[in-house]
Amino acid sequence: MFAARLGSSNSKPATTARHLHQIHAFVIKTKLLPSPTLPMLSPKLVASASENLSHVCHILKHLENPDLCLDLCNSIVRTLSSTCKISSNGNHLISLQALVLFQEMLVNGVVPDNYTVPHVLKACAQSRALGEGMQLHAYSIKSGFLLSNVYVKNTLMRLYAVCGLVNSVEAVFAEGCNRDLVSWTTLIQCYVKMGFPREGVMAFFDMCNAKQKADEMTVVVVLSACSRLGDLSVGRKLHGYIRDNGVNSDVFVGNALIDMYLNCGDADPARKIFDEMPVRNVVSWNSLISGLAHQGEFKEALKMFQKMQRTGLEPDNITLVGVLNSCANLGLLEFGKWVHAYIDKNHIEADGYIGNVLVDMYAKCGSIEAAYRVFQGMKQKDVYSFTAIIVGLAMHGEAKRALEIFSEMPKMGIKPDEVTFIGVLTACSHAGLVVEGKNFFRDMECVYSLRPQTEHYGCMVDLFGRAGFIDEAEKFIKNMPIEPDASVWGALLGACKIHGKVELGEGVMKKLLKVEPDRDGAYVLMSNLYSSANKWRDAVKLRKAMKEKNMKKTPGCSSIEIDGVVYEFRKGDKSNRKSKEIYKLLEGIRSLLNSSFGTDDCIILI
DNA sequence: ATAGGGTTAG
Incomplete structure (x- = not known):
């Protein structure tokens, strides 16, 4: 029966684990794997080999000519590397299996070829199996593959990149001189993804100096670096490079250009590129919508969303994050509620990014209880979720609840960050909790190793100032280890206004004007201070001076939403x-x- | 047969 299955060219290919067992038994008996067997191993069987690797290894052991199995081994390893998904458990096992098979190959005299090591490395990269990958690194050096085969080099760089080991990526890149465009792109991508976009751009210039021409994939990565840096001048140069070097402007390149221009603050070319794109996908719309929102063009972002809907293209989670963010900043509760209903209707979970931005939207739109309900319903709460609700509660004067939720964080194993403390300190400030605020401020550095920024100092000055401890606020500013900025002086001037400290206010105004010379904030606060102290003449004088200086005005604007239409009102x-x-x-x-x-x-x- | 791509918060 085995012989029939193995020998006859008419028999169906082996497809199940049972067939593999049969082959295994046959091989043990005869010490021979007839050559017609190899093509008979169907892809399905190769897939099942991941669960029956011991049989495959035994087969290898019992073969007289194991080197005939190179193709089989390669395809098993390839299947392992293409089937293992990044998931919480089990994936490590798959890459381990790839490595086990690889070791068995070596032990049994199956000599790996150019395809074997990249496949095994890919399996390691997909399951983040760094230890196994490092063993392969050693093997690649010893066998000479690392220097002779650029695929080995690139897949090894990729492995270290997904594990976040920038130094190792650099080291592999620098080794030898067999680098190609993929090596450069992987290096640049690694820099950008790990938060070093400047290094990414510099590596791109190095690449140009090395006379290596970029292609679509490379320019996309470098554009994303410019976007993160907000470096419009390099971004424009790159746009020129794309035109001059015949880089094909595919949908990826177009999307990356839109994202770059918007994040660098130049909306016009972004819109032009978007309008002229022959093919647009959901990412094109997302880049435009979230880019406009990032620029503070929230109304425009929502207009584009409505336009997107008219095209019939389905928004995804990223679209909805941009839309909800815009609703939050415009205070459009009804629009936000509609998006929430859309999320429910389409069985999108109000969790993760979406949950966090829903919490923020409801809080900013004044519906703090709805924000709280979404927060409570979230299964995956992270530092962003906690910060959104804490800041929201603080803004609504719910200091006690804000601090209660803050105290939940350590129990959930979530470490607060700088923004969380803005919420905590604001809560204290609004509730007049001076002692508590001082303790939190101290804990920031002592317990959480977070260095307070000027905004935190501003919160503290506000806390002292509102509570009437103006002297303490002044002392606090004097002892600051960093240069006070507008948020700090503004808080002190605000305190002067509340407590009618005209003379001190005059001095603080000068300080505020020094750090913020072309904004009207100092003048507005000070003239209000004069007015509240009944010094009308001084107030008028200041208003006049303000008009003459043509300062940047902080726009005072209110809006209402009726039947989905937003009406804005300015003074x-x-x-x-x-x-x-x-x-x-x-x-x-x-x-x-x-x-x-x-x-x-x-x-x-x- | 094998390698590198864009968009998401507080």
């Missing part, structure tokens, strides 16, 4: 279609208020 803005009626109504309210309370009690700015 003095008459662009609304119904502005005449609106102003007439406002005039009515004003005169009503005046007759009820008198002008001194109520000032409405229109």
